Amino acid sequence: xxxxxxxxxxxxxxxxxxxxxxxxxxxxxxxxxxxxxxxxxxxxxxxxxxxxxxxxxxxxxxxxxxxxxxxxxxxxxxxxxxxxxxxxxxxxxxxxxxxxxxxxxxxxxxxxxxxxxxxxxxxxxxxxxxxxxxxxxxxxxxxxxxxxxxxxxxxxxxxxxxxxxxxxxxxxxxxxxxxxxxxxxxxxxxxxxxxxxxxxxxxxxxxxxxxxxxxxxxxxxxxxxxxxxxxxxxxxxxxxxxxxxxxxxxxxxxxxxxxxxxxxxxxxxxxxx
Numbered sequence: 275x276x277x278x279x280x281x282x283x284x285x286x287x288x289x290x291x292x293x294x295x296x297x298x299x300x301x302x303x304x305x306x307x308x309x310x311x312x313x314x315x316x317x318x319x320x321x322x323x324x325x326x327x328x329x330x331x332x333x334x335x336x337x338x339x340x341x342x343x344x345x346x347x348x349x350x351x352x353x354x355x356x357x358x359x360x361x362x363x364x365x366x367x368x369x370x371x372x373x374x375x376x377x378x379x380x381x382x383x384x385x386x387x388x389x390x391x392x393x394x395x396x397x398x399x400x401x402x403x404x405x406x407x408x409x410x411x412x413x414x415x416x417x418x419x420x421x422x423x424x425x426x427x428x429x430x431x432x433x434x435x436x437x438x439x440x441x442x443x444x445x446x447x448x449x450x451x452x453x454x455x456x457x458x459x460x461x462x463x464x465x466x467x468x469x470x471x472x473x474x475x476x477x478x479x480x481x482x483x484x485x486x487x488x489x490x491x492x493x494x495x496x497x498x499x500x501x502x503x504x505x506x507x508x509x510x511x512x513x514x515x516x517x518x519x520x521x522x523x524x525x526x527x528x529x530x531x532x533x534x535x536x537x538x539x540x541x542x543x544x545x546x547x
Contacts, residue, residue, distance in 0.1 A: 276335045289375045296333040296378040300324035303342030303385035305352035308425035308491040310442040320384035322436045326511045342385040345480040357391035381412040409525045418513045426493015435503025
């Protein structure tokens with residue numbers, strides 16, 4: 275159910291009829307993605323994956339937050355918000371959803387720069403809503419990719435599958451030229467996992483993307499294809515759904531254990547009296 279187009283009674287009936295109905299909140303960014311992809315690439319991908327997940331889970335799909343923490347792209351173009359602003363926005367949306375009876379809130383993040391702020395935010399919200407039976411979970415889809423990139427093979431393939439009309443493969447030039455400008459990290463005695471970890475730390479720094487790759491591309495978009503994008507979309511959507519189900523199951527188990535513990539404590543206190 276897309277909340278933008280749904281009507282009041284439709285949403286309220288859905289919440290009333292399913293106490294565990296989920297709200298999916300996609301979050302992206304507005305930042306450079308090389309010469310061949312639009313600034314809103316992260317948001318476009320976030321919206322599409324969130325829509326697929328919401329459909330399969332019969333969840334409420336919320337509008338995407340189209341701004342993120344993208345200072346790592348300076349001086350290349352980006353429109354960024356602070357971690358504090360992002361967290362305040364997420365907190366307000368979660369509070370409003372909770373007041374409307376939604377007890378399962380899933381944040382689907384498509385921009386790595388938002389990851390740590392969102393995890394910190396969710397941690398604080400978890401403390402706030404611990405005794406109210408409300409689960410808030412943040413998932414960054416790129417964690418399911420074998421080799422996350424920026425405007426490289428994976429992101430370009432995803433865009434070719436979602437919005438091919440917005441992809442300009444003709445402006446990329448030869449693959450060798452892209453590889454020279456883009457970051458690889460290969461051939462230095464490290465494995466791909468080490469490279470991904472190192473890259474994930476470096477790219478948290480302001481201005482780091484342009485320092486690594488003059489064209490703003492990390493990865494090789496010349497290797498992208500629609501077929502790869504279709505396969506990635508299915509893989510990511512399935513893994514996100516599985517994670518949501520497993521997190522919810524774990525949360526409900528912990529909640530039952532907490533309740534049983536409280537009941538035992540109350541009973542023992544009563545017996546002592």
